[in-house]
Amino acid sequence: MSIKKLLFMVVAFTLASAAAQAAPLRVGVEGAYPPFSWKEPDGTLKGFDIDVAYEVCKRLQRECVLVEQEWDGMIPALLSRKFDTIIASMSITEERKKKIDFTEKYYDTPPGIVAKKNAGFSQSNMAGKRLGVQRATTHQCTAEKMFPGAELVLYASQEEVFQDLASGRLDAQISDSLQASEGFLKQDMGKGFAFLGDMISDPGCQGVGAGFAVRKKDTLLRDAMSAIIKGMRDDGTYKILNDKYFEIDVYGK
């Protein structure tokens, strides 16, 4: 086969696959953030984010390919086209918007601090305490800004943070309040732990809720998915998925 012919075929194939709506939507997910996403022993992914991802694919009429990715490599992986969108509880912040683009929010819950019941310290008194946080989250930003005196301990996944909090290596941890309550406090591991003080308000670091992330040029996909979120809110699909996992409406105001 001549080079020209080969080149032609490659170009034709690329154009054809770009045109076909049936091209699968590759979705970056984490799988270590229950109840939003977790992995069953048999390897299947479950959770609110996963259900939402499948619903989005269904409405886009595209096949869903879930791609698991460690959290601190999420944005680089999106930019290097390992997948087309991130549906993994990623908060919409100004800092991230420098690199990528977001749909409208699909849920919004505040961060909170978890420590032992009767921990003997408070949010205003965190100096010298070992504070666990997942690396590359909005909570890393909040922790550095609001608790500069605390000793920050960084982890690759939220599950590791909870493990070390339970084993006593950490004095406290900061993460999404809903995720902490469902994924830790209500589990066996979280016995004897509670939220330390009120939920935290830090719009600077936390942004305006979690959205689906896309590359900056993919405005079509972004707008289509924003419309889907609105559609799900309007026709009650959102409520069905929401009630499967949560007692409150996680969409927020």
Place this chain on the structure above:
Amino acid sequence: MDESDNRTFWEYLAYVSEHQSPLDFVLVWDHIDRFLWGTLLTLEITVIALILGGILSVPMAIARAYQHRWLNFPIWCFTYFFRGTPLLVQTYLVYYGLAQFDAVRESFLWDPILSSAWWCALIVFTLNTAGYTTEFLRGSIATTPSGEIEAARACGMSAWTTIRRIVLPSAFRRALPAYSNEVIFMLHSSVVLSTITLQDLLGAGRWLNGRYYLAYEGFVTAMLFYMVLVFIISRGFKFWEKHWLGHLRQREIEDEPVTLKAG
């Protein structure tokens, strides 16, 4: 006048670095102290582990080389375990694995030692390097030229004196090139530290990437630091090899070929 003309050179540089350069070097420079602290932690654990592991390995290597009746097999098991499994798995096993057991968490070892990532890492790294060092030191001892040992016997040295004064110094010297590899491998393996929350050199890079959602800057900077460290280490060993292994180097051939005259 355009507002951009009022920028100082530093502001201009920061702008170029963030928007036009493939690598945001000003951001890296702003956080260079984290990389220096990271280097310190990397070196601290690597060096202490190498020293302790080195001390442990000498008696173990002697026992292995002379095939001690009781000790040979347990030490073989020890080195086989630490050389046969990945360092990352060993570290996870001690850091996350042991913490699962209530008995461990309530024991006297928990509070100062096993609850701290620093100690967990030091213990695992020490045993790991001891495993590797034992084996190549054993090889080096076992291959001591028999003439050197015969000469020592002929001089009336006892078995222990022979080991102490002849076998070990000779074995150490011949093990030096292999040991320089071990030191560099250990430095490379120390990236495992960042997976158990320690802010080593790679940890500093991952912190930077995580904080600013970057892909390359933290890794490239950490890589450059590692390269400098490896360069210094390998130059150091070159120098020592020249110094201690001088007697094993081939002599330079003289300019004039020697001609034998038929007598």
